[in-house]
Amino acid sequence: xxxxxxxxxxxxxxxxxxxxxxxxxxxxxxxxxxxxxxxxxxxxxxxxxxxxxxxxxxxxxxxxxxxxxxxxxxxxxxxxxxxxxxxxxxxxxxxxxxxxxxxxxxxxxxxxxxxxxxxxxxxxxxxxxxxxxxxxxxxxxxxxxxxxxxxxxxxxxxxxxxxxxxxxxxxxxxxxxxxxxxxxxxxxxxxxxxxxxxxxxxxxxxxxxxxxxxxxxxxxxxxxxxxxxxxxxxxxxxxxxxxxxxxxxxxxxxxxxxxxxxxxxxxxx
Numbered sequence: 001x002x003x004x005x006x007x008x009x010x011x012x013x014x015x016x017x018x019x020x021x022x023x024x025x026x027x028x029x030x031x032x033x034x035x036x037x038x039x040x041x042x043x044x045x046x047x048x049x050x051x052x053x054x055x056x057x058x059x060x061x062x063x064x065x066x067x068x069x070x071x072x073x074x075x076x077x078x079x080x081x082x083x084x085x086x087x088x089x090x091x092x093x094x095x096x097x098x099x100x101x102x103x104x105x106x107x108x109x110x111x112x113x114x115x116x117x118x119x120x121x122x123x124x125x126x127x128x129x130x131x132x133x134x135x136x137x138x139x140x141x142x143x144x145x146x147x148x149x150x151x152x153x154x155x156x157x158x159x160x161x162x163x164x165x166x167x168x169x170x171x172x173x174x175x176x177x178x179x180x181x182x183x184x185x186x187x188x189x190x191x192x193x194x195x196x197x198x199x200x201x202x203x204x205x206x207x208x209x210x211x212x213x214x215x216x217x218x219x220x221x222x223x224x225x226x227x228x229x230x231x232x233x234x235x236x237x238x239x240x241x242x243x244x245x246x247x248x249x250x251x252x253x254x255x256x257x258x259x260x261x262x263x264x265x266x267x268x269x
Contacts, residue, residue: 031210039217044208044249045201045230045237049257050074052244053231054081061104063138063266069097071199073261074234076104079168082195083108086165092189094152094181095170095199099139105166106142113160114139118149153180157188164189170199175215182219193241201230201237206253213237233259
């Protein structure tokens, strides 16, 4: 079949099944091309090493479940290490999930705020009751953690009357949500020295998620975009407001460093 014939057939299927259009619009190849043309970064963000940002000594992490939707140990190490370097750190995150990330930061911070959808909204979206029950599992009893409920796109951030030192964006990872979260964070919650970290910039540490990358760069705007980096060995991107020595993205990675992990299993009491 000719290319024209294939295109006509594809259009016919989209007309018959409009939901297929969403697959076209969210296809990673489409976002890859978008990032290449708009931001001239076809391989991904420039890469910095973890030890350029945090101390290289051992960090105790936890709680961690290693279940779906959670962060990598290296992602948690990044957040914990950043919080430890900030005196009386004030932490804000979008996307509580089980509360593992905020529970990891909590002992290293003065105050923590975490935002997720209300139970009512999650019910309306058809989430499984056990998924809803799991939200905030590890953070709801922590004294310095304030649990906020609402849609990050419409939440009134001004009511907090507060700026934050360390901000973690880990909500919905589709373009419109990430872009909106990024814009609102910089407009309402970030001060001139705030560090902003985005989760799921990569599907994994050496595969870029170009839809999220596009949303981050469009959300921060042209002045901040050159100061956004990927942290090697993590799924995270970061903005510190400073120029950091970096290397071009080059995947697959041939590792020059590795991690040692000590792990123990604990039961709820």
